Amino acid sequence: MAETGNLTAGGIALQRFGLGARPGQGEAMRREARDRLLAEVAAGSAPQPQGVPFPGVAEIGRALFAFADEQKREREAKSAAAPAASPESQGMPPQAEQGTAGPNPAGRSEMAQPAKPQPKEPALPFRTYRDEVKARVDLALAAETGLCERLTLFWSNHFCVSVAKSNIGRMMAGVYEREAIRPHVFGRFEDLLLAAESHPAMLDFLDNRESIGPNSPAGRRRGRGLNENFAREIMELHTLGVSGGYSQEDVTNLARILTGWTMAGRDGRLGFPGSFVFNPGLHEPGATPLLGRAYGQPDLAQGVAALTDLAHHPATAQFIATKLVRHFVADDPPSRLVELLAATFRRSEGDLPSVYRALINSDDAWKAPATKMRSPQEFLLASYRATGLKPNFGQILGPLAAMGQPFWQPPGPNGYADTNAAWASAEGLKTRIDVAAGWGRQAANAVPDPRGLADDILGPMLSAETRQAVARAESRPQAIALLLMSPEFQRR
Amino acid sequence: MFDHRDDDDCERMTPSRRAVLGAAGALFAWSFVPKFAYAAAGARDPRFVVVVLRGALDGLSAVPPIGDPGYAALREGIALGKDGPEAALPLDGFFYLHPAMPNLARLYGRGQAAIVHAAATGYRERSHFDGQDVLESGQPGPGHTASGWLNRLLASLPAGESIARKGVLGVGVVPPLVVRGDAPVLGWAPPRMARAGSDLAMRLADLYAQRDPGLSAALQQAVETEGLAQRHGMEGKTGGGGPDSAEGMRRIAAGAAGLVGADDGPRIAALAFEGWDTHANEGGAKGRLANLLGGLDGAFAAFETGLAPVWKDTVVMVVTEFGRTAAVNGTVGTDHGTGTVAFLVGGAVKGGRMIADWPGLNPEQLYQNRDLKPTTDIRAVAKGVVADLFGLSGPVLAEKVFPGTGDLKPVQGLVV
Numbered sequence: 001m002a003e004t005g006n007l008t009a010g011g012i013a014l015q016r017f018g019l020g021a022r023p024g025q026g027e028a029m030r031r032e033a034r035d036r037l038l039a040e041v042a043a044g045s046a047p048q049p050q051g052v053p054f055p056g057v058a059e060i061g062r063a064l065f066a067f068a069d070e071q072k073r074e075r076e077a078k079s080a081a082a083p084a085a086s087p088e089s090q091g092m093p094p095q096a097e098q099g100t101a102g103p104n105p106a107g108r109s110e111m112a113q114p115a116k117p118q119p120k121e122p123a124l125p126f127r128t129y130r131d132e133v134k135a136r137v138d139l140a141l142a143a144e145t146g147l148c149e150r151l152t153l154f155w156s157n158h159f160c161v162s163v164a165k166s167n168i169g170r171m172m173a174g175v176y177e178r179e180a181i182r183p184h185v186f187g188r189f190e191d192l193l194l195a196a197e198s199h200p201a202m203l204d205f206l207d208n209r210e211s212i213g214p215n216s217p218a219g220r221r222r223g224r225g226l227n228e229n230f231a232r233e234i235m236e237l238h239t240l241g242v243s244g245g246y247s248q249e250d251v252t253n254l255a256r257i258l259t260g261w262t263m264a265g266r267d268g269r270l271g272f273p274g275s276f277v278f279n280p281g282l283h284e285p286g287a288t289p290l291l292g293r294a295y296g297q298p299d300l301a302q303g304v305a306a307l308t309d310l311a312h313h314p315a316t317a318q319f320i321a322t323k324l325v326r327h328f329v330a331d332d333p334p335s336r337l338v339e340l341l342a343a344t345f346r347r348s349e350g351d352l353p354s355v356y357r358a359l360i361n362s363d364d365a366w367k368a369p370a371t372k373m374r375s376p377q378e379f380l381l382a383s384y385r386a387t388g389l390k391p392n393f394g395q396i397l398g399p400l401a402a403m404g405q406p407f408w409q410p411p412g413p414n415g416y417a418d419t420n421a422a423w424a425s426a427e428g429l430k431t432r433i434d435v436a437a438g439w440g441r442q443a444a445n446a447v448p449d450p451r452g453l454a455d456d457i458l459g460p461m462l463s464a465e466t467r468q469a470v471a472r473a474e475s476r477p478q479a480i481a482l483l484l485m486s487p488e489f490q491r492r
Numbered sequence: 493m494f495d496h497r498d499d500d501d502c503e504r505m506t507p508s509r510r511a512v513l514g515a516a517g518a519l520f521a522w523s524f525v526p527k528f529a530y531a532a533a534g535a536r537d538p539r540f541v542v543v544v545l546r547g548a549l550d551g552l553s554a555v556p557p558i559g560d561p562g563y564a565a566l567r568e569g570i571a572l573g574k575d576g577p578e579a580a581l582p583l584d585g586f587f588y589l590h591p592a593m594p595n596l597a598r599l600y601g602r603g604q605a606a607i608v609h610a611a612a613t614g615y616r617e618r619s620h621f622d623g624q625d626v627l628e629s630g631q632p633g634p635g636h637t638a639s640g641w642l643n644r645l646l647a648s649l650p651a652g653e654s655i656a657r658k659g660v661l662g663v664g665v666v667p668p669l670v671v672r673g674d675a676p677v678l679g680w681a682p683p684r685m686a687r688a689g690s691d692l693a694m695r696l697a698d699l700y701a702q703r704d705p706g707l708s709a710a711l712q713q714a715v716e717t718e719g720l721a722q723r724h725g726m727e728g729k730t731g732g733g734g735p736d737s738a739e740g741m742r743r744i745a746a747g748a749a750g751l752v753g754a755d756d757g758p759r760i761a762a763l764a765f766e767g768w769d770t771h772a773n774e775g776g777a778k779g780r781l782a783n784l785l786g787g788l789d790g791a792f793a794a795f796e797t798g799l800a801p802v803w804k805d806t807v808v809m810v811v812t813e814f815g816r817t818a819a820v821n822g823t824v825g826t827d828h829g830t831g832t833v834a835f836l837v838g839g840a841v842k843g844g845r846m847i848a849d850w851p852g853l854n855p856e857q858l859y860q861n862r863d864l865k866p867t868t869d870i871r872a873v874a875k876g877v878v879a880d881l882f883g884l885s886g887p888v889l890a891e892k893v894f895p896g897t898g899d900l901k902p903v904q905g906l907v908v
Contacts (some may be wrong), residue, residue, distance in 0.1 A: 164736075207771045207772045207823060207825075210772050210822070210823035211822060211823065212822050212823075214822070219822070224822040224823065224824075225821060225822025226821060226822045227771055227772060227821050227822055227823040227825065227827065228821070228827050228828075229769075229771045229827065232618070232619075232828065236619050236621075242617070242619045242621070242622050242634070248618065248860070251618075402665070403665060404664075404665035404666050411546070411766055412546065412547065412620060412621075412766075412769070414620070414621050417666060420706070421637070421669075421672055422666045423666070424706060424707065424710055425662070425665065425666060425667045425677075425679050425710060426662075426667075426677065426678065426679035426710045426711070426713035426714040426717065427662075427664065427665050427667065427679030427680060427681050427714060427717075428665045428666060428679070428710075429707065429710045429711055429714055430679070430693075430711075430714035430718065431665055431681070433688045433692060433693055433696060433711075434688045436688070436692075437688030437689065437692055438688075463703055465699055465702045465703050466699060466703070469695055469698070469699045473695070474691065478691070478692055478695070481688070481692055482692070482695060482696065482699070485692075485696050486699065486703075487699075487700065487703045487704035487707055490707070491704075
């Protein structure tokens with residue numbers, strides 16, 4: 001009995017902290033759940049996706065500028081014809097743009113786009129997005145527990161950028177996760193923060209490329225000035241939290257401090273085109289106060305010092321601890337667990353593995369009932385892990401867009417929601433059923449015995465009612481859909 | 493699909509839903525003043541749609557006060573003018589309307605649109621997310637996200653009332669906070685996936701009923717809306733833009749209008765349009781904001797068409813979490829601000845007028861020397877609309893729907 005209880009807890013933990021079982025992982029994994037999770041933290045490095053189209057921002061920058069030039073030439077060549085949505089003008093392209101610009105995602109009605117005499121290879125920014133998404137999904141499907149991938153998803157959402165912002169965003173969202181997030185998932189929060197805030201994808205997403213110190217050489221010459229978006233979101237969303245004790249003046253001052261943090265332009269004057277550079281010509285000169293402290297460092301060092309202090313602010317420890325517990329344990333984060341994580345964060349000076357260990361070792365985290373709905377991304381990854389299939393890009397994007405969580409396209413800089421109120425809605429559930437029906441059809445041939453799969457994937461978590469529903473299904477596709485939509489598969 | 497559920501409302505109610513409505517009735521017993529204008533024979537069967545613009549709409553560009561001497565200088569690079577091919581549309585000689593909104597101008601001219609300017613909730617910080625939470629929760633400050641004011645409005649109506657029984661519609665895969673809460677919430681979004689067969693949903697309904705009350709209730713709501721949408725011929729069209737595109741806004745509005753306009757549909761709905769956070773390159777008569785305003789204008793036309801038979805009983809209220817800085821920023825956009833506009837559109841609106849206690853745009857007239865100063869509270873406007881449409885009393889509005897707003901008198905005379 002105790003054995004079964006431990007196996008059930010292990011199974012829930014693997015769904016809570018990981019991405020759910022793959023066929024055959026079953027009992028051994030559940031028995032050793034805590035050790036396996038802790039071993040992944042101890043290993044201390046996040047793997048990188050394979051088969052990405054460009055290794056880093058420099059290569060992407062070169063390709064992006066070449067693409068823009070080519071677009072310009074094409075536009076000029078046929079200037080008489082009405083130009084189809086130039087990339088330069090796509091400040092905020094429609095959310096479903098990928099649905100029409102890319103290959104027809106699975107599940108979408110074939111009738112939806114009969115008029116277009118395509119099918120042409122999509123444009124470079126979309127192609128890049130497509131290949132980055134495919135590579136990161138492949139990695140998550142192959143992971144052992146999926147803990148590292150869950151943490152990557154968490155931090156990628158905490159420090160989110162959006163492909164809907166611009167072609168830079170669409171080209172760089174993937175490399176941003178690879179360069180700014182993954183190397184620091186098992187590192188120090190300070191390094192993660194600096195890597196995220198100094199990445200060109202983030203500087204583009206939050207408009208800092210255009211923020212100019214009013215008294216900088218460029219500000220005086222051009223009469224342009226600050227854009228405080230970046231500074232506000234750093235304090236509100238990335239570090240202190242909205243009630244972290246900063247003022248409007250602090251927002252404006254942090255914006256001054258961070259002027260000059262930008263992306264190198266095509267001329268390569270300050271750095272490799274597309275990469276992060278500090279441009280002193282945009283930087284507001286002089287010492288600037290922030291949260292009661294004066295920052296008099298020159299140039300880039302001023303912003304690095306300010307961000308470093310924000311990373312170690314007590315409000316940041318509290319904010320990050322709360323978000324982690326809400327994500328992994330419960331919508332209403334148990335305060336004792338939040339306090340434990342916040343204290344660990346402070347004591348370890350933001351050493352993230354220490355914080356994860358405290359979470360995984362805590363009985364509060366281990367024993368909490370499985371109330372949280374898997375997010376659409378988790379649902380997709382867990383489902384494909386369970387069936388053992390590999391989705392193509394359309395099969396990834398179509399369902400995720402329908403369920404409201406395509407990769408790297410949150411509705412705002414606060415990222416995707418992390419509560420049941422967002423994901424367990426009536427319409428959301430209905431869409432999940434449609435999606436699961438499609439996955440059941442896809443997997444029918446690959447899964448000869450859905451009852452066996454239910455036992456394998458859910459083990460002691462499988463309820464008698466779900467087992468019966470799966471066994472009595474009218475068809476194999478329906479049985480698989482019922483398994484994927486069962487409460488014990490949906491909640492973690 | 494779901495035809496098997498296609499009988500009358502009472503028959504379809506599940507035990508859990510009866511319990512919900514029962515609780516609402518109990519609250520009603522102490523808080524509601526039982527005197528309803530609409531209860532009389534031949535009285536109004538009102539429709540109320542709330543549109544939330546996420547990201548903070550720049551009210552000074554949507555409804556520019558061109559008559560204010562300070563306007564043009566503050567808005568260098570994006571200011572609208574009275575003359576020329578891209579002239580703003582005249583409203584009252586002082587305020588003008590963005591040229592991307594001809595439908596709204598037409599409705600205003602017909603007396604079916606009123607515009608509230610220099611408006612805000614009581615929230616005075618500048619976080620989008622807290623601002624939206626205050627706007628939608630109807631609570632005095634941030635940090636309350638358990639329920640939204642439209643849901644509590646519904647819960648404040650007598651349980652026997654058909655309006656209460658029909659629930660509140662939250663449009664979108666993720667329903668807006670303003671509709672969340674204990675009263676029944678129906679969900680709908682423009683379909684994007686091929687639909688599953690109804691047999692699968694029935695089996696899941698059975699499984700959830702045994703194992704998971706939360707999922708069971710959500711699925712029950714989904715099934716009901718699905719049946720409603722199908723009866724009104726709204727299924728089958730997939731694809732289209734999202735809620736931050738002009739096409740998406742029009743489709744979403746048309747869909748919501750189809751459900752709210754149906755005899756057996758919900759009377760209250762909320763939806764959200766996105767993309768209004770115009771920090772950079774906001775644009776003037778053309779450009780980024782103009783595209784979004786054109787989308788909103790198309791949504792007004794879709795509401796007018798889709799709700800035509802009940803347009804005379806309809807109020808569409810458009811609100812946003814706060815406004816933007818009075819002056820353009822360093823990147824020809826605007827940063828987070830305070831006062832902005834709200835729109836009231838529909839045949840039940842006493843329109844054709846601006847509602848504004850104009851604070852002025854001189855530096856000392858701005859809020860914190862930076863934003864349009866709010867002089868009208870959006871909650872007072874909302875209270876005025878729902879008091880007239882639904883016959884709710886001042887105390888219920890001040891205690892349940894917008895708690896802690898006893899001092900905030902409903903704006904009178906907004907509804908015909």
